[in-house]
Amino acid sequence: xxxxxxxxxxxxxxxxxxxxxxxxxxxxxxxxxxxxxxxxxxxxxxxxxxxxxxxxxxxxxxxxxxxxxxxxxxxxxxxxxxxxxxxxxxxxxxxxxxxxxxxxxxxxxxxxxxxxxxxxxxxxxxxxxxxxxxxxxxxxxxxxxxxxxxxxxxxxxxxxxxxxxxxxxxxxxxxxxxxxxxxxxxxxxxxxxxxxxxxxxxxxxxxxxxxxxxxxxxxxxxxxxxxxxxxxxxxxxxxxxxxxxxxxxxxxxxxxxxxxxxxxxxxxxxxxxxxxxxxxxxxxxxxxxxxxxxxxxxxxxxxxxxxxxxxxxxxxxxxxxxxxxxxxxxxxxxxxxxxxxxxxxxxxxxxxxxxxxxxxxxxxxxxxxxxxxxxxxxxxxxxxxxxxxxxxxxxxxxxxxxxxxxxxxxxxxxxxxxxxxxxxxxxxxxxxxxxxxxxxxxxxxxxxxxxxxxxxxxxxxxxxxxxxxxxxxxxxxxxxxxxxxxx
Numbered sequence: 257x258x259x260x261x262x263x264x265x266x267x268x269x270x271x272x273x274x275x276x277x278x279x280x281x282x283x284x285x286x287x288x289x290x291x292x293x294x295x296x297x298x299x300x301x302x303x304x305x306x307x308x309x310x311x312x313x314x315x316x317x318x319x320x321x322x323x324x325x326x327x328x329x330x331x332x333x334x335x336x337x338x339x340x341x342x343x344x345x346x347x348x349x350x351x352x353x354x355x356x357x358x359x360x361x362x363x364x365x366x367x368x369x370x371x372x373x374x375x376x377x378x379x380x381x382x383x384x385x386x387x388x389x390x391x392x393x394x395x396x397x398x399x400x401x402x403x404x405x406x407x408x409x410x411x412x413x414x415x416x417x418x419x420x421x422x423x424x425x426x427x428x429x430x431x432x433x434x435x436x437x438x439x440x441x442x443x444x445x446x447x448x449x450x451x452x453x454x455x456x457x458x459x460x461x462x463x464x465x466x467x468x469x470x471x472x473x474x475x476x477x478x479x480x481x482x483x484x485x486x487x488x489x490x491x492x493x494x495x496x497x498x499x500x501x502x503x504x505x506x507x508x509x510x511x512x513x514x515x516x517x518x519x520x521x522x523x524x525x526x527x528x529x530x531x532x533x534x535x536x537x538x539x540x541x542x543x544x545x546x547x548x549x550x551x552x553x554x555x556x557x558x559x560x561x562x563x564x565x566x567x568x569x570x571x572x573x574x575x576x577x578x579x580x581x582x583x584x585x586x587x588x589x590x591x592x593x594x595x596x597x598x599x600x601x602x603x604x605x606x607x608x609x610x611x612x613x614x615x616x617x618x619x620x621x622x623x624x625x626x627x628x629x630x631x632x633x634x635x636x637x638x639x640x641x642x643x644x645x646x647x648x649x650x651x652x653x654x655x656x657x658x659x660x661x662x663x664x665x666x667x668x669x670x671x672x673x674x675x676x677x678x679x680x681x682x683x684x685x686x687x688x689x690x691x692x693x694x695x696x697x698x699x700x701x702x703x704x705x706x707x708x709x710x711x712x713x714x715x716x717x718x719x720x721x722x723x724x725x726x727x728x729x730x731x732x733x734x735x736x737x738x739x740x741x742x743x
Contacts (some may be wrong), residue, residue, distance in 0.1 A: 274314035275460025314461030315433030323431030334378035370418035381429030403431035405485030416442035511719025516672035526677035588624035598647035672712035
C-alpha cells in the first residue's frame with residue numbers, strides 16, 4: 257500500500273542519525289502494517305546498539321554549540337518546526353491513521369496537540385530563571401540552570417506524534433540534544449517529524465531518530481552510555497521499572513510516564529448527561545488506548561441503572577471501522593495480540609459473573625478490532641478492576657458512599673489520572689484531595705493540554721510533562737558562590 261501524501265518526501269523509511277538518513281548497519285528492516293486492513297505499508301530500517309552509540313556521540317557534539325545559542329535563537333528554530341508541523345497537518349494525520357489506526361479526526365487533533373508542545377516550550381525556553389541568594393556582605397550566591405545533557409527518549413505507539421514533541425520540545429528548548437527510539441508499530445510518524453525538524457534548521461546531530469525491533473539493544477545502549485544524562489520514557493510500568501534499574505548504574509535522571517488505572521466516579525448528585533458524555537470520551541478515545549483512559553467506572557447505586565442505560569445508548573451509536581473512512585468513529589486496536597488480550601480480560605470477567613451489556617466480542621471488521629464493550633455485575637476481585645485494560649471495554653462498578661468510592665479509586669498501585677462528577681462544591685474539594693492521583697478532573701475528562709503538568713504518582717511514574725514544570729526535568733541547578741565583593 258502507498259500512503260498518498262501531498263508531500264511524499266515525508267514518508268521516510270531510514271533512520272536519521274547525525275543529520276543523515278541511513279540504513280541499519282546490518283541492512284535489516286522491519287515491516288510496518290495498517291492495523292485496520294493488515295496491509296503492508298513500508299519496510300523500515302532496524303538499527304541497533306552501534307547506530308544508537310553514534311547518535312549519542314553526535315548529540316553530544318551538536319549540544320556544544322546549541323546550548324550556547326541565545327534562547328531566542330533556539331526559540332525561533334523551534335517555531336519554524338512548529339509552523340512546518342501545522343502546515344503539514346493533513347499528511348502527518350494520514351500517516352498516523354494509516355500506521356496506528358485512530359480516526360483521521362483524532363489524528364488531526366493529535367498533530368495540533370503535539371505541535372502545541374513545540375510552540376509552548378519554544379517560548380518557555382526563554383524563561384529559565386535563576387536566583388541570587390543574599391548572604392554575608394563579601395559574597396553572593398548565584399543559582400543558574402543549565403541543560404542536563406544528551407537526552408534519550410523512548411515513546412509509545414498510541415500517540416506517535418505528541419509523545420515525541422512532549423519530550424523533544426522541552427529538551428531542545430533548554431539546550432539539550434535528543435536521541436529518540438519510537439515504537440516499532442508506528443515509526444513513520446516519528447520519521448516524518450524529524451524530517452520537518454531538519455527542514456526547520458535544527459543542527460545536524462541535535463535530534464536523531466532510531467527505529468528498530470531490537471529494543472533491548474537500543475534501550476540498553478541508551479541506559480548504559482555515560483554520555484546520556486537523562487532517559488525519558490512513556491509506556492508500561494514493567495518496562496519503566498526495568499529502564500530505571502538499568503539507569504541506576506550511571507545515575508541518570510529519569511522521567512517515567514507509566515501505566516494507569518483511571519477511575520471515573522459518578523456521584524448521585526452529578527449532572528447525569530454531562531457524566532455520560534465525559535465517561536464516553538474518557539473511556540473510548542483512541543479505542544480505549546490511552547494511559548489516562550477511564551479504566552473503571554464507579555457509579556453510586558441510586559443512579560447506577562440510569563447511568564448504564566444512557567451510557568449504553570451512547571456507545572451503541574459508535575461506528576467501528578477503518579479510520580480513513582469518514583463515517584468511522586472508532587478504529588482498531590494496535591495489534592491482533594492486543595485484541596486477544598482484551599478479549600481474555602472480558603472472558604475472565606464473564607466467567608466470574610460479569611454481565612455483557614453491549615459488545616464483548618472481537619470485531620467483525622478484522623483481527624485488530626474489538627467491539628466497544630460495557631460490563632456490569634463486576635467486582636474488585638476481577639482483572640478488569642485490577643489491571644489496565646487498554647482497549648474499548650468499560651466495566652461499571654457500584655458504590656454506596658463517598659468514602660467507599662474514594663477507597664475503591666485508591667485501591668490500585670497506579671495513580672496517573674482520575675475523574676469524578678458531582679454538583680457539590682464541598683465534595684469537589686474533599687474527593688479531589690483524597691484520591692491519590694497526579695491529575696484529577698472534576699466534572700471534566702478532557703484535562704490534558706500543553707499548559708498543564710502531566711504525570712502521575714505511585715507506580716504511574718515520576719516527573720511532569722508540559723507546563724512550566726516540564727522544563728525542570730531537562731535542567732540541572734548549579735550554585736555559584738561569588739566572594740571577595742568587599743575588595
